[in-house]
Amino acid sequence: MARRLRPVEIDFVRTAPVRLVFAREVAAPPQAVYRALADDVPGWTEWFSAVTRARPTDDGAGREIRLRGGTRFAETILVAKEPEVYAYRVDETNAPGARALAEEWRLAPAGTGTRVQWTFATDGTPAFRLALRLAGPGLGRAFRGAVTALDLRLAR
Numbered sequence: 028m029a030r031r032l033r034p035v036e037i038d039f040v041r042t043a044p045v046r047l048v049f050a051r052e053v054a055a056p057p058q059a060v061y062r063a064l065a066d067d068v069p070g071w072t073e074w075f076s077a078v079t080r081a082r083p084t085d086d087g088a089g090r091e092i093r094l095r096g097g098t099r100f101a102e103t104i105l106v107a108k109e110p111e112v113y114a115y116r117v118d119e120t121n122a123p124g125a126r127a128l129a130e131e132w133r134l135a136p137a138g139t140g141t142r143v144q145w146t147f148a149t150d151g152t153p154a155f156r157l158a159l160r161l162a163g164p165g166l167g168r169a170f171r172g173a174v175t176a177l178d179l180r181l182a183r
Contacts, residue, residue, distance in 0.1 A: 029099065029119045033127040033150070037105045037114055040131040043148035045159050049170040050144040053178035057110035057134040057141045063177055064113045064132050065104075074176040077169055090115060098122050110134055124155025143174050 040046070053060065063070060068090055071081040080093040084101070092100040101119040106112045114131035122128075133144040147166060149159055 029101070029121050030125075031119055032117050032125055034103075034118065035116050035127045035129050037129070037131070039116070039127065039129045040114065040146045040148040043127070043129070044150045045148070045156050047147040047159070047163050047166055048144065049147075049167050050142060051171055051174045052137045052140055052142050053174055053181075054140040055178050055181040056139070057136055059181050060134050060141045060143060060177070061110040061113060063181060065107050065109070070180075074180050075169075075173040076176070077173075089118075100128075105129065106131070122155075124152040124158070125149065126151045126155075145170050145174075 035043075063074070068081050068083045071078045071092075077094050078092060079095055080091070082091050083089070084091050088104055090100075090102040090104070092102060094100075099119075099121050100117045102115040102117050104113075104115050106114040112131065112133055114129065117125070117128040120128070127150040129148045131146040131148070133146070135142045135144075147159075150156070151159070
């Protein structure tokens with residue numbers, strides 16, 4: 028059953044009780060990476076293997092995301108500043124124990140490519156926070172795999 032989470036703003040990505048931050052450089056330029064993140068929401072299923080459905084909602088002000096395993100998110104876009112930042116918060120989810128969640132994708136030029144930094148910021152029950160901290164290495168692997176797949180997709 029989906030539950031409403033505490034609405035948070037963009038500063039939550041810097042103040043959340045659990046913050047997982049991952050970064051990787053890719054060959055694609057920042058504008059192309061930004062467009063794949065923000066403008067081609069359905070395309071997430073092509074490069075982020077955990078995402079099984081992604082669609083914009085509310086005329087692009089939100090997103091609906093489904094993950095492998097059945098986790099669902101209804102999200103609100105917090106920042107869409109091309110080509111630097113794309114961020115959103117989760118408003119509803121069926122993930123047990125979550126109380127607040129926001130994600131931020133920061134893009135910066137790196138030579139002819141882009142440095143992609145993903146911040147996963149959350150709060151929840153003590154068990155949820157512990158589980159997320161333990162899941163950090165796995166989320167890091169998922170991020171690296173997704174960004175690598177995105178870079179390959181953008182090179183085509």
